[in-house]
Amino acid sequence: MSSFDVVIIGSGPGGYVSAIRCAQLGFKTAIVEKYNSLGGTCLNVGCIPSKALLSSSHHYAEIAHFADHGIEVSGDVKINLEKMIARKQAVVDQTVGGINYLMDKNKITVFNGLGSFVDATHIAIAKADGTSETIEAKYTVIATGSKPSSLPFIKIDKERIITSTEALALKEVPKHLVIIGGGVIGIELGQVYLRLGAQVSVVEFMDRIIPGMDGALSKELTKVLKKQGMKFYVSHKVKSVERNGDAVVVQAENAKGETITLEGDYSLVSVGRRPYTDGLNADKAGVKISDRGQVEVNDHLQTNVPNIYAIGDVVRGAMLAHKAEEEGVMVAEILAGQKPHIDYNLIPGVVYTWPEVAAVGQTEEQLKAAGIAYKSGSFPFKALGRARASADLDGFVKILADEKTDEVLGVHMIGARTADLIAEAVTAMEFKASAEDISRMSHAHPTFAEAVKEAALAATENRALHV
Template structure:
């Protein structure tokens, strides 16, 4: 029987990063993955493939709608080779997975393929192709991630009633895709297929899309996506999803209590994700989970069994790849006797639509609820020279700062490349910068980042220079 200092169950961003960091710190490390490819949901059926399709569809939309504005004339009969688009997405995934394979070899991490389950608190059974082997580990990290959620009355057939996994590998462009859920995944994939010519209807239970983000972002993104042709039905409670042949009917109740039906050829169920512990046999190790299926952990991400830890989507908090990575690193360094920390308030959230949406820190709604005295600085992207040059004039940067100390409490953005731009806000807030600190920093001209400086100036005595 092979014995390890640490074994990680699950090879997503949290799991493989934890494995690398453990190996860097001198631990004999093993990683166990149920599927034949490493990388988990993010690399295989999540972050990476969705961004590949978002980029491909964005290029197509630019060619059809925007190239002429730049003096680029193209044939009017421009066509989509959807099969090739899907093949390119698969190629991007394959290259990324091979990169993880390389990192495992480079760091001398033993990789086991099969379903990992607890035999007891220090032994893991690995079942594959009818055979089972057992390894021993002094420390174990659970990093099994999450799976798409559904509603009790919806039958996911993976053909017409689908999750994000199937939406990334369709064989045709839908005529009318009904998206249940106005969160990140539904909006991103909805935009992909809208760009490619599908009619897209988003049905959302809450009174606004991306409801966990700042309401100003919700309003702006809905306004822009409506202009792009996406139809929104907020405050609609779905009660039934029925399929007959190639037709799917979604029944919902609107805020007036009236029944509404939507008919399309595909229905994307995008109502969130659930922690995935199926087959893990937590009870064999004595590990406790809560009523939501999340593995219970303390502030050090340690379960009730002292040598077992858990990270990422399988525990509390936002289900984000970069959050899982930070937690994987944190646990590895704790095991090595170090004292790392994570400021969960500074884990950014991003929606990769176009325009992009990015946030870090407190929203305006949260500050009001907490009774914090704050001030607001906001700057529109349309006032930037760089935005006008690229034609990306939708959106804004909004900075929330403490009214007394001027410390930045939250930054919320909508616009071109704000998924990258949010890192400036995270850096500033990590060092507890004030709005004035950001306003005094020199930002290159012309850049999208100037909107951050201008919003900071607006938060500091309303002295934005260009608006």
């Protein structure tokens, strides 16, 4: 029987990063992956393929504005969806190949098969060929991730009523895509197919899209996407989803009890994700699972069984790849006797639409609910020379700072390149920067980053320079 210091079950961003860090710290490490492809949801059917399609569809959408730049395109511009999907898959394959390389480089043993606990120190691996193997682990890290959620009355057939997984590999552009759920995944994939010519309707139970983010970001993104042609039905509860041949009929009800009926050829069910522990047999190891299906952990990501830890989507907190990575590193370093720490308030969230949406820290709604006195400063991208030069005028940067101390409490952005710009805010908040600190830092001109400086100036005695 093979024996290891650390065994990680699941090879998503949290799992494979944890394995690498464990190996770097001198642990004999193994990773167990149910599928033949490493990388988990993120690399295979999540973050990476969706960004590939967002990039391809963005290029297509940009062609409509080439004439404004003095670029004349003659002849018909056509979409080859099959080739676009093939490119997406090539990006995925290359990225997964990179993970295989990293496993080899760090001398991490990879087992392909369903990993399940025999007891607290032994893991059985059921392989695709019907054989099985049992390995021994001094420590185990559960990193089994999440799967798309649904509603009890919806039958997902993976043909016309689909999840995000199927939406990444459609063989045709929908005529009318009805999206159930206005969160990050639904909005991103909705914009992909909106750009490619589909009519897109979004039904959201809450009173706004991306409801977990600052209300100002939701309002601006809604405005921009409506301008692009997306339709929204917020504050609507879906009552039924029925397939009739190649048609899907969605019925939803608003707060007044009024019913709407939307008929499309595809319906994307995007109502969140659930922790995935199917087949793990956590009970055989004595590991507690909460009523919400999450593996219960303490502040050190340790389960109730001392030698078993859990990270990523399968535990509490935001379901974000970079959150899982940080947790994977944290567990490895705890096992090595170090004292790492994660400030969950400083883990950014991003929506990869165009304009991009990014945020870190507290929202205005959260500060108001907590009774924290704050000041706010905003700056619109349309006032930037760089934004005018590239015609990326939508959006703004908003900085929230403590009214007394001026410490930055939250930064909320929507606009071009904000997925990258948010790192500046994370860095500033990590070092407890004040709005004035950011306002006094030199930002290259002309850049989109100048909006961060200007928003900081706006939050500091309302003295933005360019508005």
